[in-house]
Amino acid sequence: MFKSIVKKITGNQLFIPIMALILLAVINLIVDPGFFKVSLGKNNAGNPVLSGYLITILDYGSELAILAIGMTLVTAASGGQDISVGATIAIAGSAMLRVLCGTNSRPDAIQAPIIVAFLVACLVGMLCGAFNGALVSFFKIQPMIATLILFTAGRSIAAWINNNELPIVPDPKFSYFGGFIPGVPIPTTVFIVLICIVVMALVLKFTNLGLYTQAVGINEKSARLNGINPTLIKFIAFVILGLCVAVAALIKVSRLSTINYSVIAKDIEMDAILAVALGGNALSGGKFNMWASVLGAYVIQFLTTTLYKFNVQSDALAAYKAVVVILLVFFSAPKVREGLGSAVKKLTPKRAGKGEA
Amino acid sequence: MDNNSLLKMRAIDKTFPGVRALQKVDFTLNKGEIHALMGENGAGKSTLIKVLTGVYPKDGGAIILDGKSVNIHSPQDAQKLGISTVYQEITLCPNLTVAENMYVSRGKGPLTNWKKMNADADRLLKKLDIPARATQQLGNCSIAVQQMVAIARAVDMDCKVLILDEPTSSLDEQEVEKLFGLMRDLKALGVGIIFVTHFLDQVYEVCDKITVLRDGQLVGEYEIRDLPRVKLVAKMLGKEMDDLSDIKGEQEGYHAEDAGSRVFEAEQLCSVSGIKPFNFYINKGEVNGFTGLLGSGRSECVRAIFGADRVTGGKVRVNGRQVKIHSPRDAMKNGIAYLPEDRKIDGIIGDLSVRDNIILALQVMKGFFKPFSKAQANQFADEYIKKLSIKTASADTPIKSLSGGNQQKVILARWLLMHPEYLILDEPTRGIDVGTKVDIQKLVLELASEGMSVTFISSETDEMLRTCSRLVVMRDRKVVGELSGEDLTQTKIMSTIAGGE
Numbered sequence: 011m012f013k014s015i016v017k018k019i020t021g022n023q024l025f026i027p028i029m030a031l032i033l034l035a036v037i038n039l040i041v042d043p044g045f046f047k048v049s050l051g052k053n054n055a056g057n058p059v060l061s062g063y064l065i066t067i068l069d070y071g072s073e074l075a076i077l078a079i080g081m082t083l084v085t086a087a088s089g090g091q092d093i094s095v096g097a098t099i100a101i102a103g104s105a106m107l108r109v110l111c112g113t114n115s116r117p118d119a120i121q122a123p124i125i126v127a128f129l130v131a132c133l134v135g136m137l138c139g140a141f142n143g144a145l146v147s148f149f150k151i152q153p154m155i156a157t158l159i160l161f162t163a164g165r166s167i168a169a170w171i172n173n174n175e176l177p178i179v180p181d182p183k184f185s186y187f188g189g190f191i192p193g194v195p196i197p198t199t200v201f202i203v204l205i206c207i208v209v210m211a212l213v214l215k216f217t218n219l220g221l222y223t224q225a226v227g228i229n230e231k232s233a234r235l236n237g238i239n240p241t242l243i244k245f246i247a248f249v250i251l252g253l254c255v256a257v258a259a260l261i262k263v264s265r266l267s268t269i270n271y272s273v274i275a276k277d278i279e280m281d282a283i284l285a286v287a288l289g290g291n292a293l294s295g296g297k298f299n300m301w302a303s304v305l306g307a308y309v310i311q312f313l314t315t316t317l318y319k320f321n322v323q324s325d326a327l328a329a330y331k332a333v334v335v336i337l338l339v340f341f342s343a344p345k346v347r348e349g350l351g352s353a354v355k356k357l358t359p360k361r362a363g364k365g366e367a
Numbered sequence: 368m369d370n371n372s373l374l375k376m377r378a379i380d381k382t383f384p385g386v387r388a389l390q391k392v393d394f395t396l397n398k399g400e401i402h403a404l405m406g407e408n409g410a411g412k413s414t415l416i417k418v419l420t421g422v423y424p425k426d427g428g429a430i431i432l433d434g435k436s437v438n439i440h441s442p443q444d445a446q447k448l449g450i451s452t453v454y455q456e457i458t459l460c461p462n463l464t465v466a467e468n469m470y471v472s473r474g475k476g477p478l479t480n481w482k483k484m485n486a487d488a489d490r491l492l493k494k495l496d497i498p499a500r501a502t503q504q505l506g507n508c509s510i511a512v513q514q515m516v517a518i519a520r521a522v523d524m525d526c527k528v529l530i531l532d533e534p535t536s537s538l539d540e541q542e543v544e545k546l547f548g549l550m551r552d553l554k555a556l557g558v559g560i561i562f563v564t565h566f567l568d569q570v571y572e573v574c575d576k577i578t579v580l581r582d583g584q585l586v587g588e589y590e591i592r593d594l595p596r597v598k599l600v601a602k603m604l605g606k607e608m609d610d611l612s613d614i615k616g617e618q619e620g621y622h623a624e625d626a627g628s629r630v631f632e633a634e635q636l637c638s639v640s641g642i643k644p645f646n647f648y649i650n651k652g653e654v655n656g657f658t659g660l661l662g663s664g665r666s667e668c669v670r671a672i673f674g675a676d677r678v679t680g681g682k683v684r685v686n687g688r689q690v691k692i693h694s695p696r697d698a699m700k701n702g703i704a705y706l707p708e709d710r711k712i713d714g715i716i717g718d719l720s721v722r723d724n725i726i727l728a729l730q731v732m733k734g735f736f737k738p739f740s741k742a743q744a745n746q747f748a749d750e751y752i753k754k755l756s757i758k759t760a761s762a763d764t765p766i767k768s769l770s771g772g773n774q775q776k777v778i779l780a781r782w783l784l785m786h787p788e789y790l791i792l793d794e795p796t797r798g799i800d801v802g803t804k805v806d807i808q809k810l811v812l813e814l815a816s817e818g819m820s821v822t823f824i825s826s827e828t829d830e831m832l833r834t835c836s837r838l839v840v841m842r843d844r845k846v847v848g849e850l851s852g853e854d855l856t857q858t859k860i861m862s863t864i865a866g867g868e
Contacts, residue, residue: 218738229716235675237731238695296719
């Protein structure tokens with residue numbers, strides 16, 4: 011009985027991200043219980059806002075969580091990853107600014123409704139996704155190589171869209187998306203993530219996207235013989251990721267009301283891939299658990315925030331994340347898991363025996 | 368007798384989640400002996416082999432080689448001890464050359480003398496009469512040749528114990544003969560050979576002893592002359608079979624009903640696979656088949672019908688109406704189902720559950736925006752698990768952890784669930800035990816009697832004779848004849864295949 015329960019828990023895909031979350035929480039609790047303090051204060055404009063490290067994590071983990079949704083699908087369907095998401099955020103964000111500000115980089119008022127700008131960004135994001143998707147699905151180029159093109163060229167394209175100027179959005183309403191809506195103390199990004207999750211959950215429930223994607227990722231030939239079009243499924247996965255990119259770009263640009271082409275969403279692709287891996291999804295494709303990836307995204311943000319709190323230089327963050335990657339890879343290796351499994355067995359010999367009988 | 372023994376396995380235990388694969392199994396192999404390991408699917412043959420070769424760690428028991436107790440933790444350990452294996456499914460690397468495959472991971476030092484390696488490989492291939500060149504990419508060879516390369520690799524390793532796990536299931540008769548010659552040579556040299564197969568004829572042709580397993584337990588070890596076929600089958604199935612007469616006695620309940628109406632008709636159909644354009648038709652409730660030697664184009668024909676290979680020409684009519692079939696999806700929409708030859712590559716979706724594997728085809732037909740409810744999917748899965756008696760821990764078990772025969776039944780369930788008008792079965796009984804074979808044959812006839820049209824392909828001619836009422840004979844990628852009625856005999860088929868006057 012006991013053994014089977016332990017096995018069920020350790021075998022669950024959510025086990026690793028949840029354990030990592032608990033571990034981080036416990037470390038913080040020991041070092042400084044104040045970490046978990048959430049207080050209601052007022053910001054500069056006099057609106058009520060919640061503040062505290064937990065709120066920071068929820069807020070700043072949003073872009074990553076949204077990207078993790080799309081990255082999970084791309085990983086599952088194609089067995090590869092999209093490394094261009096950071097650069098395409100720059101492109102989508104730049105397009106958004108171009109629509110909002112027009113040709114003048116310091117306009118007095120926005121030139122188009124925000125919703126139009128956002129829709130244009132969605133279109134641009136999906137076009138970038140379609141470009142990557144076409145290379146991968148129709149031309150059978152390895153995802154990492156195919157997306158290397160936009161990874162390299164993306165930030166230049168983004169700069170070109172606005173003639174290398176840095177437009178500033180004059181309307182304070184635009185900053186609500188990456189900040190707070192007046193009167194609502196919870197960061198808007200949390201709501202955006204919730205909307206994305208609900209939409210994705212509905213899509214997974216009311217379509218066969220999940221089944222088809224997994225089938226294609228596990229055995230493409232067999233999927234085709236069952237009437238699935240693997241090319242189309244892979245293409246769709248990349249387009250959906252493009253949409254996620256556009257939403258992430260909205261948040262990123264809104265936070266600053268402007269853009270910095272070479273810095274915006276830098277290295278976010280690696281964090282998004284790490285989130286998928288941390289969620290226990292195989293990077294070689296196949297079966298996936300979307301929510302584990304989302305959880306993985308927040309674990310990464312938890313780690314980042316914790317490190318900032320300990321005054322780790324931002325340059326050194328990468329090294330700490332590398333340690334996490336090493337641990338992650340180590341603990342998800344089949345050999346280690348097997349070893350852990352038998353260790354649990356040895357620890358509970360009597361009860362395990364009873365359980366079997 | 369004991370002093371002659373080469374390998375002794377005693378009280379071997381192995382448990383997988385939900386299944387006790389082996390329980391206290393004993394196995395003894397003598398020097399210069401060909402020993403058949405028999406049993407139904409899931410009896411534990413493959414597991415026993417994998418324990419012996421270090422693929423799976425054993426949970427209990429002892430392995431004694433040459434009088435010394437040995438621990439085998441990995442296939443490398445087994446190789447060092449002189450235990451070589453040729454597996455049922457080809458485990459070589461298709462994108463390396465033949466020679467590289469033969470010598471991979473066997474180098475003594477860090478350097479490889481490519482020239483010598485290729486020369487050695489060519490010499491061995493020639494000696495064994497294998498039609499392949501050392502520098503050829505393995506993936507370009509036929510499955511049969513790949514299999515023989517695997518055997519050549521094992522032979523070249525000076526093994527004491529050679530394990531052949533279903534080596535003949537993808538070989539045609541001449542190739543099998545060649546393999547048997549090789550096995551007898553090795554036997555004369557004192558090599559102990561463990562031969563796992565489903566072909567009874569082959570066992571009686573080449574083996575000295577038989578060990579029978581059933582449900583993970585040892586049934587017994589027998590001298591070949593003490594165990595007539597009927598008894599062997601009975602031992603494997605664990606009952607004195609009444610159905611045994613059915614295995615031999617041909618006649619089954621035949622289809623009745625409205626014959627004549629053409630369900631499917633193809634005219635000058637050809638595909639990228641290189642088959643010559645062929646004509647073909649099937650009537651309602653008919654069972655017919657494509658026969659011919661390996662590589663004669665039987666599978667390619669049905670793949671063209673299903674749209675699995677890109678069709679390059681020809682006309683197709685379904686129920687008299689002309690249709691275009693460009694992809695498997697088109698074929699499925701026209702009520703055609705296809706169970707592919709290679710279930711590992713084309714059939715199963717390994718990591719998905721048995722349930723998802725069963726509902727997949729029907730789900731695809733139903734549409735992207737209309738997923739089955741969980742309850743509905745479970746109901747389908749349970750229905751067919753019961754109907755085809757699929758042995759699985761639950762519907763949630765990943766299909767890859769099932770035994771070969773049960774995987775095949777799941778794929779069959781997938782297509783039956785679609786209720787096709789026309790079902791194509793390409794080698795449905797390959798690598799499957801006698802009991803399940805008969806089940807599948809009976810099922811085919813039953814389906815036909817209910818009005819389904821079935822095309823059945825098998826390497827075993829007697830199986831084809833038992834099920835099919837019309838055979839299309841192929842040679843060198845060309846249809847060379849069609850046999851029905853009184854012409855359906857072994858000799859007539861052979862002579863048509865051979866093309867003798």
